[in-house]
Amino acid sequence: MYAVEYQQPTNLADAASILASTGGRALAGGQSLVAAMKLRLSQPGTLVDLSLIPDLKGIRRNGDRLVIGAMAKHAEVASSDVVKAALPALAGLAEGIGDRQVRNMGTIGGSLANNDPAADWPAAVLACNATIRTNQRAIGAGEFFKGMFETALAPDEIVTAVDFPVVQRAAYAKFPNPASRFALVGVFVAQMGDGSVRVAVTGAAPSVFRATAIEDALAKSFTPVAAKGVKVGADGLNSDLHGSAEYRAHLISVMASRAVVAIA
Ligand SMILES: Cc1cc2nc3c(=O)[nH]c(=O)nc-3n(C[C@H](O)[C@H](O)[C@H](O)COP(=O)(O)OP(=O)(O)OC[C@H]3O[C@@H](n4cnc5c(N)ncnc54)[C@H](O)[C@@H]3O)c2cc1C
Known part of the structure; x- marks a missing residue:
């Protein structure tokens, strides 16, 4: 150092x-x-x-929103009764991050600001259409993730909280890399308050993205078979020693169907 x-x-x-x-x-x-x-x-x-700043801490339900402070540790989210009652899929996602040490130190704000292409939180934030609050503004999930390790944050901008709508139902299914526990592919499926379905994928590409073909299939028939029936193309997906683009493409439909099984 x-x-x-x-x-x-x-x-x-x-x-x-x-x-x-x-x-x-x-x-x-x-x-x-x-x-x-x-x-x-x-x-x-x-x-x-940022660890001594009270404004960045805490998890609270605010009507039909769930607000998680940027400095909330993954372990805090995983064990939070407020999260389990409002959006239990987030507690499950947090429980599956890394190992106990990582969950006790790593934060939701740090994970989002870092925007690792295989991180879990971006999938939940994009699928739920959450809002990222900073010391300067509110940024919609659709505008926040710009590319591999890139976000809409200015260099001196601080994420203060992540504001999730309490969606009707949701689940996250991850195929973890056995060594790091990062997502080889992770798929978050959310059915929103108005009944529409949003599906976000992490791990498969340089940055998190929405799987619109699976969203369309699930809007017609919210079943595991419908999700699994979508053939995702491998173009633009990551290919490395952990898995080819074709393998990741295949996993996207499989993980989406597992998320639907978990929801139903
Ligand atoms: C062994 C290992 C396994 C892991 N496995 C997983 C996994 O399975 N899934 C997963 O999703 N992640 C995984 N992680 C990453 C982990 O989830 C951390 O949360 C993530 O690395 C961010 O760390 P941090 O919160 O400590 O932020 P830091 O490392 O402190 O910061 C990361 C970046 O974010 C910036 N930053 C931090 N907080 C803010 C803020 N509030 N506002 C603006 N910028 C900010 C920092 O300047 C820095 O650029 C793993 C990490 C390790 C080491």
């Missing part, structure tokens, strides 16, 4: 002003950032630790 300035502000305004004046990086649980720094893939001069 190299020398780095470490700041630990206790409120959002101070954190934002340090980030803006130093060009530093926000630090959540360090699960991605510290590893990237060790590899010199990221070399911030200043780290702005």
Whole structure:
């Protein structure tokens, strides 16, 4: 590791002003950032630790919305009674992230800001059409994810919370990489309040995306057979030592059908 300035502000305004004046990086649980720094893939001069900022914490139900603070750890979401009552699929997704250590340090805000192509949270956020709240604005899920490790966030912008609509029913099915537990393919299926179906896929492509052909099939017939019957094309999908694009394409329909089984 190299020398780095470490700041630990206790409120959002101070954190934002340090980030803006130093060009530093926000630090959540360090699960991605510290590893990237060790590899010199990221070399911030200043780290702005967000862990003492009360505004970024907590999980609450607000009418027909579920609001999860950016610094909520995956383990907190997994065990939250509020989440289990409002949107249990999110608790299940959080429980399946990495290992116990990662779940006890990693945060929903850090995961979204990082936008790893195989991360789980982007699938839930896009399928549920959640809103990402920052210290500057509210960003719809459809505008937030820009590409591999790229989001709509400005360099000094801080995610404060993720605001989910309480959808009618939802489930997440992931085919995990056996080594890292990241998604080789993960599919989140959500039936919205108006009955429409949204399906988002992670792990398969450079960034999370909606599987519109599966959405159309499930809108006609909300059954595992309908999801599995959609032949997804391999164009644009990732191909690496873990699996070919064709294999991932096949997994998308299979995981979508498993999510529907879990919902029904
Ligand atoms: C071994 C291992 C296995 C893992 N397995 C999985 C898995 O199965 N599924 C999965 O989804 N993830 C997995 N992860 C990733 C994990 O979920 C972390 O949540 C993720 O790496 C982000 O870490 P963090 O919250 O500690 O953020 P950090 O590492 O602290 O930060 C990550 C990035 O987000 C920025 N950032 C952090 N918080 C904010 C904020 N509030 N506003 C703006 N920017 C912010 C930072 O500046 C940095 O660029 C795994 C990680 C490890 C190490």
